[in-house]
Amino acid sequence: MKITGKCCICGGKYVNYGKNSAPIKSGRCCADCETKFVIPAKIREICKATLKRQRKIAEREFDSMLDSMTKWLEARKNANEKTAKNCSDSLNLYDEIDF
Numbered sequence: 001m002k003i004t005g006k007c008c009i010c011g012g013k014y015v016n017y018g019k020n021s022a023p024i025k026s027g028r029c030c031a032d033c034e035t036k037f038v039i040p041a042k043i044r045e046i047c048k049a050t051l052k053r054q055r056k057i058a059e060r061e062f063d064s065m066l067d068s069m070t071k072w073l074e075a076r077k078n079a080n081e082k083t084a085k086n087c088s089d090s091l092n093l094y095d096e097i098d099f
């Protein structure tokens with residue numbers, strides 16, 4: 001194997017082209033640093049992005065549910081059973097549930 005560079009993370013030597021050190025640093029790193037630092041950092045970034053996306057989806061779903069719930073309660077208050085039924089259907093509420 002031919003040594004071609006210095007790892008930008010540990011300062012050791014890497015072989016061939018080394019590994020991409022992003023998102024830890026910009027530059028090339030050794031295979032050990034890729035395993036110890038770069039891959040875990042990439043996994044953390046993916047997890048963070050996934051959580052952020054899921055939070056946005058959950059917020060949208062919550063807003064939509066709250067909107068339907070509000071309409072349902074208003075309709076019930078106004079004794080508009082047809083609208084109440086449509087709203088409760090959209091919330092997947094069962095008829096047995098009575099507030």
Ligand SMILES: [Zn+2]
Nearest residue numbers: 007010030033
């Ligand atoms: Zn290294």
